[in-house]
Amino acid sequence: MPSVGKGLVIGHHQVSDDMYEIEFILPAMSAECEPGQFVHIMPDMDNGPLLRRPLSLYDVDKKSGSITLLYKVVGQGTRLLTRVRNKDYVDVMGPLGRGFSLPGVAQNVLLIGGGVGIAPLIYLARALKELGCNIKVLYGTGTRSELVVFDKLRQIGVEIMPATMDGTVGYKGLVTDLLADKVNPSEIDFIYTCGPEPMMAGVAQFAKQNGIPGEASLEEHMACGVGACLGCARKLKAEDQHYIKVCKDGPVFSFAEIDF
Amino acid sequence: MPSVGKGLVIGHHQVSDDMYEIEFILPAMSAECEPGQFVHIMPDMDNGPLLRRPLSLYDVDKKSGSITLLYKVVGQGTRLLTRVRNKDYVDVMGPLGRGFSLPGVAQNVLLIGGGVGIAPLIYLARALKELGCNIKVLYGTGTRSELVVFDKLRQIGVEIMPATMDGTVGYKGLVTDLLADKVNPSEIDFIYTCGPEPMMAGVAQFAKQNGIPGEASLEEHMACGVGACLGCARKLKAEDQHYIKVCKDGPVFSFAEIDF
Amino acid sequence: MNKGLINPGELVDISVNLGGVKMKNPVAVASGTFGYGREYEDFINLSSIGAIIVKGTTLEVRNGNKPPRVAETPAGMLNAIGLENPGIDKFLTEYLPYLNQKGATVIANIAGNTIEEYAAIASRIESCQGIAAIEMNISCPNVKQGGLQFGTNPETVMRVVAAVKSETSLPVIPKLSPNVTDIVEIAKAAEAGGADALAMINTLLGMAVDIKKRQPVLGNIFGGLSGPAIKPVALRMIYQVYKEVKLPILGGGGIMNYQDALEFIMVGATAVSIGTGNFVNPHIAGDVAQGIQQYMEENHIKNINELVGIAVK
Amino acid sequence: MNKGLINPGELVDISVNLGGVKMKNPVAVASGTFGYGREYEDFINLSSIGAIIVKGTTLEVRNGNKPPRVAETPAGMLNAIGLENPGIDKFLTEYLPYLNQKGATVIANIAGNTIEEYAAIASRIESCQGIAAIEMNISCPNVKQGGLQFGTNPETVMRVVAAVKSETSLPVIPKLSPNVTDIVEIAKAAEAGGADALAMINTLLGMAVDIKKRQPVLGNIFGGLSGPAIKPVALRMIYQVYKEVKLPILGGGGIMNYQDALEFIMVGATAVSIGTGNFVNPHIAGDVAQGIQQYMEENHIKNINELVGIAVK
């Protein structure tokens, strides 16, 4: 059951030029968190922007009751969030939305993240690992310094294939090119992806062409985060009449549901 | 000449339950500061309230180029200001307004402050001391812990007579009662006062009755702080047609000009 | 506040009667910001809310506007949902029973393209149990009047209110659009039409521009501005109407805490509604009701009606 | 922004012609927020500002409203100055010469109780040098029409604009009140009266309540809401008018930086005005003009007119 509460910040640090990791304690909320869900956070309780900001669950430790988020500074809200200090409290609502579906039996899964879109895939990787899955992660960014989650991924114990646009590490080019070049479709049972829409579109196309099922996590501007305001509407397929709500019906949807 | 600039904060600490002292470096502005003038400060450059907040010059060190303010937390703006840290920059406009008039020759002066109204009297005391004046300060607050400026006053070297409502230190009661009880009007050449209006009214009455000239520093809600918006209007005497502007014509006015 | 005088045993009455709607406390949640209640069930006890005004409902199902539908603005937000809703019948059969079962006080919010549509929805509601009142959203474009809003023409306001009144025995609460020259004239027209109370204000019409894309942010170009930004306008309009019109007022626009709610009550609102505030704090309705109660206890105000309109000169 | 493509040598033209007023850049400071210029001389070079629109001036001296006159609101402020000013003659003889000597581009802002008063002020101005245009504040209560604002009645708007036009050879810029049902109708009336450009928007009518004192904050009860809170409403109205009326628009309402100014330009403003922003940043007019210029350089826009109305569909 989702809730709203104040999380005690126990860690907050910059991990790249414009990305931060923030960890806070909220045991009741932490206990409910599933990979692919998100929290709705107030960057500042007294001031700053009116609305909450949606951020994916990046990592969750149910034992310690903590939740970790990975965020990129893009505007007023995320800029304010950077000012939060250890021992401050952050006001958080969650977990919200429908997360990734997890396989019933151990499978060969491929996780494809682009930029800060890698965030939800970390907690997902942790869950898949516990299910005994064989996990490969393709992770694309602009340059080496933006590849921020290596430690987490290594700790979880997955195979990582980085791609950088400038080739400073790993494959030189788009992560979708890496996918086409280096991944043998027959070795993959399921694909999960999160990142820029063109990237996810490419991944979904690859998956469909090769008959591999999979899921993607979408973004849309949100007000309520719980399906009440009907603000985060989106048509999954061009011919749809009905608009789904990313916050409630998603943010995760199967490739079969979406036409990018 | 007033200016607007960013001051580097070199000291910021809580001095009582709800009062803080903040010191910042702004040499060009500091060089222009006269006692009784004020600065117009933005509590937060990115967020927070729309308008600047007027705060009196509490202390100025032209040698080091610093300006110090003493403020009481009363609302959103001052609450936000408390968050500013050492090495942050604060956005300040000033010095603004017409300050206290200083005597041409050394005199016996009486300074009467109530609560945070003591702020402008400190820098004033420093200036008067340099002129060789003989300075007595009556300082009234609710209780001992609110008497926050003793160190500064002692360092300047003035005679202090505190009054607290609960009698925890000094005279027990209103500072105006202390004035009536303990001050010999014939020993005073000039009175300066700042504090709650009823207090200043009492002081002005005492001064007029005893034929002592003096000045008071007024407050009014402000937008521009420079006489442009005509927002901080006030009639000095009930029969006046014209509204003066506290920011430009004041904040300091002579007892002769004002009917409280 | 007079902390020294608190007497926690003191009984204060915060229940109100809003033109025939009995509310256990004066705090309602506004239409379109609380879905059909269920969306917030994990965050607040639905039966504790003064009234839940459900999402605006039309005769037929509506799919709503193309996205983006929401955008943030300074101390406010724009929305252009476009009245997406499942239609009145589905609301009555699928959504209402849940709310009734939870013990919620439900106010329906209706909208139509023509006077006849408003009347038809009202008559469907009349045949059902479990609705405490009908709030009429008259800020929709009036098809017959070439798209000008119902709520901007006094004559039309009177007629559409009268038409709904004639179909229902429930209290009828027209919700006034603030996008008018003279709000008092509109309020008087609603009164003439037989309104039992007035809800005000709906959103101000606004827009935002994406300077990178060089186009409007919202898919619909224009949207409704809500949140703290509009509070001064809402207070002013309620003040004006309270002075001239006898009907009780459900006041709202930017309420984020109990102090804001008290401002509305002091300019003449008998009850208040919270919209955008729900998105920020999902149990705000309870917090505000509690804050009002505490304020009354601390200030020895036994009945909230003593505060209604107290700041109006 | 396309930092990689900056070519600092590239020449961009940010001068504009606002209905006959030649402005060296498209950024004016709004009436009532910049006094008579002198108040800000220490903070900004007065001759560098696109235009200085001076405080609203009436035929006779006015003392203004009783305090408090200003109050802060979420992302906005209320003012009820009450048109305090020294009267047109004193303005022309004592304040104008200073501005002219400083090389400022001056727009007078006039207000009256009757059409005759507006005309009389215009004719006094006509006899003087050093004023680039007349902005007409038509949001004042119209004595002859029982206190309803000039700016809310199309017929009156047309007549008062025509009356001023007949007295002056200067460009005439009526400043529209946003407190109306249909801003396009008012804009068309101003056009019919012979306006050379339109200024929009003036403040939204609002109020605030002091819940401790249980009374309105402002001495005048109501005041004008300005600042970022009203930006969405201002953009919407300018968008609507730009589509329907050919006159150039001086747009403003809540501009705090060059990005805000670009939003106004993209919905159809030829130039922009900054009011409340001056109180926050006393050299904002220069900063915004510079920001626009840099944006144009980075985006290879040679003439600012290429951007005017680019977001209007």
Ligand SMILES: Cc1cc2nc3c(=O)[nH]c(=O)nc-3n(C[C@H](O)[C@H](O)[C@H](O)COP(=O)(O)OP(=O)(O)OC[C@H]3O[C@@H](n4cnc5c(N)ncnc54)[C@H](O)[C@@H]3O)c2cc1C
């Ligand atoms: C389900 C979901 C999960 C997300 N997870 C992450 C994450 O783990 N890490 C991360 O860095 N970002 C994530 N985002 C994007 C993140 O929400 C935005 O970057 C953030 O809201 C920007 O806020 P701002 O105030 O800094 O930017 P501004 O541009 O100033 O925000 C203005 C408004 O637009 C909204 N907005 C702006 N960009 C986006 C966006 N991309 N998606 C949704 N709303 C947006 C803001 O919420 C705000 O209401 C996620 C978005 C969604 C919908």
Ligand SMILES: Cc1cc2nc3c(=O)[nH]c(=O)nc-3n(C[C@H](O)[C@H](O)[C@H](O)COP(=O)(O)OP(=O)(O)OC[C@H]3O[C@@H](n4cnc5c(N)ncnc54)[C@H](O)[C@@H]3O)c2cc1C
């Ligand atoms: C010339 C002058 C000098 C001052 N010097 C000092 C000083 O040295 N130390 C100090 O603690 N206070 C001083 N004040 C009062 C100080 O300006 C207010 O306490 C402060 O603005 C409150 O801001 P806020 O956001 O915390 O309160 P809020 O109540 O949230 O402010 C809301 C609005 O009201 C205005 N406001 C509220 N109280 C006052 C007030 N008393 N005077 C003027 N405007 C007010 C604010 O500026 C703001 O615009 C001075 C005021 C003036 C006019």
Ligand SMILES: Cc1cc2nc3c(=O)[nH]c(=O)nc-3n(C[C@H](O)[C@H](O)[C@H](O)COP(=O)(O)O)c2cc1C
């Ligand atoms: C997302 C959203 C959807 C809304 N939908 C409706 C609606 O369907 N019917 C209606 O009468 N008002 C609707 N409103 C207006 C609100 O009920 C309320 O009147 C307005 O938002 C002002 O209050 P606030 O500032 O507290 O949000 C909606 C508001 C928002 C923000």
Ligand SMILES: Cc1cc2nc3c(=O)[nH]c(=O)nc-3n(C[C@H](O)[C@H](O)[C@H](O)COP(=O)(O)O)c2cc1C
């Ligand atoms: C303190 C103040 C005084 C004003 N006085 C006038 C005036 O005399 N004449 C006028 O036409 N507009 C007046 N205005 C309106 C402004 O010129 C401007 O149109 C309005 O504030 C909106 O712009 P902003 O949001 O940038 O402030 C005044 C505004 C303020 C805040």
Ligand code: FES
């Ligand atoms: S954000 Fe409100 S419905 Fe999704």
Ligand code: FES
């Ligand atoms: S604050 Fe603007 S005139 Fe004094």
